[in-house]
Amino acid sequence: MASARTTNAFICLKVPEQLIDALAGLQQQCHNRVDPQHREHIHITLGFLRDADEQKLADTRALISSGKWPAPLIRLTGQVRHGSWALKKNPSYHYDEQxxxxxxxxxxxxxxNDELRRIQEExxxxxxxxxxxxxxHLTLGLAMEDFPAAQTSGMDLPTVSGPAPSVDVQQEVSTAEFTTLVHKDLPNT
Structure with missing residues (x-):
């Protein structure tokens, strides 16, 4: 009998190195409140595959490998939000906007932008x-303690931008570790 084993995976855009370098400075400024996202994990999630079986992973590999997308420009909007998909699973967690x-x-x-919208929709x-x-969005890091959301509005966000270098499919190994299933370089036009 075949195994019905499933896994969680996600499709993401990698962030250009020049923006990651600029984010490192911002992470340093917030180091007493925010545990920084590791450089290699900074990305923009395009879609999440929850409990994907081997067929769904094969379909995902085929779609990403054959995709013909230009590299979208990655630029921050200045908007900062907070929240947690993981904490939402805990019934005692209640989101507080403040x-x-x-x-x-x-x-x-x-x-x-149009290029990012096209990739995500396709x-x-x-x-x-x-x-x-x-x-x-991209994740700057995880809050290490409670603090007023108003403190995020004063952050000096990087203005550096650049084209996304690739679309990747990452498979969850643990809550903090992922394996790359597909890496698709994007042409910088």
Whole structure:
């Protein structure tokens, strides 16, 4: 009998190195409140595959490998939000717009330009992924303690921008480790 083993995976845009370098300075400024996202994990999630079986992973590999997308420009919008998909699973967690709570992600908005919109829509539609209220962003890090959300509005966000170098498919190995299943370089036109 065949195994019905499933895994969690996600499709993401990698962030250009010049923006990651600029984010390192911002992470240093926030180091007493925010545990920084590791450089190699900074990305923009385009779609999430929850409990994907081998067929869904094969379909994902095929779609990404054959995709013909230009590299979208990655530029921060200046919008900062917070929240946590992981904490939402805990019934005692209640989102508070006014407070960044310990364990929540501090998220930086990314411009939702035509190229990024096209990639995200083709991937989610091609794989039947439902993404309600897609908001492109990258994660600066996790809050190490509760602090007022108003403190995020004063952050000096980088103005550096650049083209996304690739679309990747990452498979969850643990909550903090991922394996790359597909790496697709994007042409910088």
């Amino acid at each position: 407070t960044v709570q310990k364990g929540e992600q501090v998220r930086l908005g990314v411009e939702h 991937i989610t539609q091609g794989l039947d992924i439902v993404e309600a209220d897609f908001w492109p």
